[in-house]
Amino acid sequence: MYLVMLAVLIAGLWSILAIGRHLDAPSDLAGKWQLTPASSGPSQILTVEQSGKFFQISFDQGPTLDLKLQSGTNASNIAIGNKTSQLLILSTANPSDADNKIFVLTGPHPGQWNAHRTVRTFPEDVQSEGAR
Amino acid sequence: MSFINTFLGGGHDLLLLLLVQVALILGLSRLIGLLFQRMNQPQVVGEMLAGIMLGPSLFGWLAPHASAAVFPPASIAYLNVLSQVGVIFFLFLVGLELDPKLIRNRGHSAVVISHVSIVAPFLAGTGLTLFLYSRLFNHAPHMQFTPVALFIGASMSITAFPVLARILTERNLHKTKVGAVTITCAAVDDVTAWCLLALVIGIARAKGISSGLYTAGWATLYVLVMFFGVRPFLRRLQQVHERRGRLNQGMVGAILLMVLASAYITEVIGIHALFGAFLLGAIMPKGNDFVRTLTEKLEDFTVVFLLPIFFAYTGLQTRIGVLDNGEMWFYCGLVILTACAGKFGGSTLAARACGMPWREAGAIGILMNTRGLMELVILNVGRELGVITDAIFAMMVIMALTTTALTTPILHLVYPRKLMEAEQMTDLTGGYKVLIPVSLPSSGVSLVKLANALTGEDEDRKIVALALTRPRDRSAFRAGLDLDQPPEKAPALQPLLAEAAREKIPVTSVSFTSRDVASDICRTARLRKIDLVLMGFHNPVYTHSILGGTVHRVLTGSDSDVGIYVDRGESLPRNILVPYLGSKHDRLALEIAGRISRNTKVPVTVLHVTPPNRNQGEAGRLNAKAETDRVFNDPSHALPVTMRTIEGDSPVSVLIEQAKEFELVVIGVAEEWGLESQLLGFRAERVAREVACSLLIVRKHGSLAAAQGIPLDSKNNPVSAVS
Numbered sequence: 001m002y003l004v005m006l007a008v009l010i011a012g013l014w015s016i017l018a019i020g021r022h023l024d025a026p027s028d029l030a031g032k033w034q035l036t037p038a039s040s041g042p043s044q045i046l047t048v049e050q051s052g053k054f055f056q057i058s059f060d061q062g063p064t065l066d067l068k069l070q071s072g073t074n075a076s077n078i079a080i081g082n083k084t085s086q087l088l089i090l091s092t093a094n095p096s097d098a099d100n101k102i103f104v105l106t107g108p109h110p111g112q113w114n115a116h117r118t119v120r121t122f123p124e125d126v127q128s129e130g131a132r
Numbered sequence: 133m134s135f136i137n138t139f140l141g142g143g144h145d146l147l148l149l150l151l152v153q154v155a156l157i158l159g160l161s162r163l164i165g166l167l168f169q170r171m172n173q174p175q176v177v178g179e180m181l182a183g184i185m186l187g188p189s190l191f192g193w194l195a196p197h198a199s200a201a202v203f204p205p206a207s208i209a210y211l212n213v214l215s216q217v218g219v220i221f222f223l224f225l226v227g228l229e230l231d232p233k234l235i236r237n238r239g240h241s242a243v244v245i246s247h248v249s250i251v252a253p254f255l256a257g258t259g260l261t262l263f264l265y266s267r268l269f270n271h272a273p274h275m276q277f278t279p280v281a282l283f284i285g286a287s288m289s290i291t292a293f294p295v296l297a298r299i300l301t302e303r304n305l306h307k308t309k310v311g312a313v314t315i316t317c318a319a320v321d322d323v324t325a326w327c328l329l330a331l332v333i334g335i336a337r338a339k340g341i342s343s344g345l346y347t348a349g350w351a352t353l354y355v356l357v358m359f360f361g362v363r364p365f366l367r368r369l370q371q372v373h374e375r376r377g378r379l380n381q382g383m384v385g386a387i388l389l390m391v392l393a394s395a396y397i398t399e400v401i402g403i404h405a406l407f408g409a410f411l412l413g414a415i416m417p418k419g420n421d422f423v424r425t426l427t428e429k430l431e432d433f434t435v436v437f438l439l440p441i442f443f444a445y446t447g448l449q450t451r452i453g454v455l456d457n458g459e460m461w462f463y464c465g466l467v468i469l470t471a472c473a474g475k476f477g478g479s480t481l482a483a484r485a486c487g488m489p490w491r492e493a494g495a496i497g498i499l500m501n502t503r504g505l506m507e508l509v510i511l512n513v514g515r516e517l518g519v520i521t522d523a524i525f526a527m528m529v530i531m532a533l534t535t536t537a538l539t540t541p542i543l544h545l546v547y548p549r550k551l552m553e554a555e556q557m558t559d560l561t562g563g564y565k566v567l568i569p570v571s572l573p574s575s576g577v578s579l580v581k582l583a584n585a586l587t588g589e590d591e592d593r594k595i596v597a598l599a600l601t602r603p604r605d606r607s608a609f610r611a612g613l614d615l616d617q618p619p620e621k622a623p624a625l626q627p628l629l630a631e632a633a634r635e636k637i638p639v640t641s642v643s644f645t646s647r648d649v650a651s652d653i654c655r656t657a658r659l660r661k662i663d664l665v666l667m668g669f670h671n672p673v674y675t676h677s678i679l680g681g682t683v684h685r686v687l688t689g690s691d692s693d694v695g696i697y698v699d700r701g702e703s704l705p706r707n708i709l710v711p712y713l714g715s716k717h718d719r720l721a722l723e724i725a726g727r728i729s730r731n732t733k734v735p736v737t738v739l740h741v742t743p744p745n746r747n748q749g750e751a752g753r754l755n756a757k758a759e760t761d762r763v764f765n766d767p768s769h770a771l772p773v774t775m776r777t778i779e780g781d782s783p784v785s786v787l788i789e790q791a792k793e794f795e796l797v798v799i800g801v802a803e804e805w806g807l808e809s810q811l812l813g814f815r816a817e818r819v820a821r822e823v824a825c826s827l828l829i830v831r832k833h834g835s836l837a838a839a840q841g842i843p844l845d846s847k848n849n850p851v852s853a854v855s
Contacts, residue, residue: 005247012255020262020277028270030521051454051523052268066456122272122518 026053026069027078028098029089030121035103035113044109049121055080057087063108081106089115149207154214154441156202160186161440174295176504177537183443184529189452203448215445218438219509220409224391225434226294226322226506227413228427235319241486242313245479246320249500250289252478253471254328257281257288260470264524268463274518279336283519286328287511287528288471291321292504292536299499299539301645303549310492310547314499317479321500326410329510330403336517337402347402354401355411362390363415370422379425387426404513439505446508449515450529454522464527471531476501495547502539507532563592564727567662567692568628569653570599575668576628578699582828583666584637585704586724588731595632595639598656599624600646650685657692664724664830665690669698687801687831693720698820698827704732705795705826711739711787712756717800719759720832725798726763726773735772736764739790741783753777784818791823801831 030050036043045060053069065085072078076091085107092100099117161182168178185191192199203211261281269275296318305311330351338344369386373379391409398408416423455461480497484490511528514520520528566583570576580595587593599622620629622643632639646652657665665686687694710725712718722738729736740756757775764773780786791797799819820827 001244002247005251009251009255013258016255016258016262016281017278020258020265020281023262023265023277025265025269025271025275025277028272028275030270030272049454049522050270051521052264052266052270054268054454054457054460054523056454122270122274 026050027072028120028122029055029078029117031117032119033101033103033115034118035115038102038112038114041111044113046103046115059109065107146207146210149202149204150210153202153207153211153444157183157186157440157444158437161443172540173537174298174504174540176292176295177533179440179443180446180505180508180533180536183440183445183447184450184452184533185447186444187447187450189447189450189526193453208445208448211441211445211448214438215442216405218434218442219512220395220405221391221430221434222439222442222505223326223406223509224409224413225427225431227410228416228423229294229297230319230322230414231418233418235316235323239313239316241483241488242316242320244486245313245482245496245500246317246324248482249291249317249475249479250321250324250328252482253288253474254285256470256474256478257285260284260288260466263466264463268521268523270521272518274336275521279332279517280519282328282332282335283514283517284524286325286332287507287514288474289321289328290325290503290506290510291318291475291500292502292506293318293322294506295504295536295539296499296502299502299543303543305495309488310495310499313483313488314496317496317500322506323414325506325510326407329513330398330407333404333407333513333517334402336519350401351398351403354397354408358394358411358415362394362412363417366415367417370417370420373422373425374420379422379429384426384429406509406513442512443505443508446512446529449512450526451522452526452530454526460523460527463523464530467524467527468531468534471503471535472501475535491547495543498539498542498546501535503532504536505532507535563587563590563594564664565594565596565660565662567596567598567653567657567660567665569649569656569665569667569686570597570624570628571649572668573624573627575699576625577631579666579668579697580628580632580637580639581635581704582697582728584635585728585732586664586666588727593638594660595637596656596660596662597625597628597632597639597641598653599641599643600649600652601643602646602649650682650689653682653686654690657690662692665692665694667694667696669696691833693833694831695724696829698829700824700826701795705734707794708734708736708796708798709739709787709791709794710736710798711741711783711790711800712759713741713783714755714759715800716832717830719763719800720830721798721800721828722759722763724828724830728798729764729772733772735774737794738773738775739787740775740777741780741786742777744779744781787819788822791825794825796826796828797823798828798830801829 028050029048031048033046033048034043035046047058047060049056049058055067055069056064057067058064065082067080067082067085067087070079070081070086076095078089080087080089085105087106088104090102090104091097092102094100099120101115101117103113103115105111105113161179164182164185165175165178168181169175186203188199192203258281261277261284264284265277265280269280297315299305300311300315305314334344334347334351338347369383373383391412394408394412395405396408398411399405416426455464476497478497479500480493483493483496488496508529511520511525511532515525564587566586568576568579568583570579576597580597583595587595601622601624620641622641625641625643629639629641631637642656644652653665653667656662667683667686669683683696687696708725708728710718710721712722725736728734738756738760740753742753756777760773760775776790778786778790787797787799797819820829
């Protein structure tokens, strides 16, 4: 019986991890972004809180919007939005650069912005974060 | 903002802010905790909820400015440090509470259930991650599928041993099969889940295979050193403690240093500080006063002061507001459902497969599904590691609260008290049975002497001594440590048992933890088919009434007859006075006096007080005579009884005067004696106060209303019937 239980555990876990390895989570955009307008105008700070495909974005002078991933789970171009607003996140010349993007906004503060992530919610260096 | 600036302007202001925060946290935590306790919920559920209330989910939502002023982001780091220290010591206490005997001496069913109760939720959790990963997790380096899935699996496998032990002892389930199996499984789950978590943390922090091997190697070495190097040292410390008979501050300091060092080493190795604290507690030699004393020294400060800060810190990180749409709540429901299906379903089915009836199997499943604050500890580790998002954190916190809060009510449904009582029902046959609940050790001696006089030499007689201990005023702790204490070791029973041994009086001891002493006395009397509950008297805390407090509740709530013994003499009486006016309580008083007289040959005088109007008084006197004849009619030998009839307006005054000649008055609780009305609240207990000799106040079982109606009811009133 114990052997059966052990076999179920190992087989089940192995299967789950094998399938899971092929899954993709939405790109990590969580953190603080410095938005510089592509044309002219004042800069903005945008805070992005993200749980998978659910986003809450807050401009430093308001408003706060609840958005949901619309397309591009883990692609270079991502669209998030709700009924009234949309944020299109485009890659720069270097698609693997996760901290520099181009934001195209409709709704509040519309326009195109050069976005640079100044603070990551989930830092890349896991070891140093864990040991904090 | 100025408020924050004032607070954060200097070191003193920061200290002031911290003091305000901690005071608020402790105050609310105690308040909500006690409120939940009153609702028959574990106190820890209330404390967890209080923490969430202080965070953005309630306080920050209702009063964002006030919340930002009291908990400015800059101050949260300080709370975090305090909460981390609290959790480290809490895990050390959890380790201390872990009894290896529970794990070693497992029956077949406990082995199977404990394994399934880990494997099933672990697989369910990792399986759920397949569905949630692309919906609620981010594509970040530390949020790879493997560590996320393992973490979710581990967090669903946890069982809150301390809360569980508390629920079991409070419901007196710990000595049943359900309780024994559950506590064993929870202990195994505890150890396994923390080892599993250490593994997950190692994987999550590892930067590659070599890093993982490095962590695994050091972790193994660390565990070996703890078992073969540190444990013998702890045993020597324990021997020093035994020689000295006390735990001095030097030894406590050394243990605290070891806790910190162990936590530091495991943090450096990469398997988290909590594991080090837990392991040190777990390897501590058990079954002695050393662990008990050490626990007592540490737990109050940890559980009462530091843990609420941890709850508040968790609450400040919990944003239930992120679950702002139906889809999110659907995922939250799914998390709760999976957690319950894995833990509750797995444990229940495993118990059923081991041959336990469905109800018992269900009870085990529900108990194992209790996650309590252990889940919060794990979740905070996950958050610190960065393997879970805000939404998952909030959902898992809700899951922890829900599963813990549901335990008691569902347990009541699945495994009702009636069923449990039916299993515990004993002593259905036999002679006269007396239950002696003892709270003050000194009162036990006179009670057992009186019980002996009441039961005589009858071979079938049963005298049951009952000691009830109130649960300790803390969230969960130490319940498990006292599980094995035999009832005859209960301190309250020691003088009684010593006297019983000296006089060769057969006494059965019963002892358990009780939150509601009065109802547990009544319940024990019902389960054991007790004829008379014999209680001592001591001044109630909140009232001057002799028949107030617990005594009042037992008198009015018991299904058995009740006697309250006000002992004002050294030994058994040489004569007894029984005032009789005809109520059923008076008849009981006669019967009890008759029993004592039959067994000890003590002479009894029955006092009947008639009003000055002769016509009314004669009927009552005749009734008293008839009843006395009935009770004292013993064909084998004549009992020494005399009847005394006295005229008087006030039966109470007559009684007080007559009682001067006697050493014991056995009196029924009745309106005429100024006692029955006291049960309802107001009239003074003159008899009890002014009679100088010992007093046994008795009450025939039955509802208060019925008792009051009896003297007026011709059908039931022998006075009327005889008249």
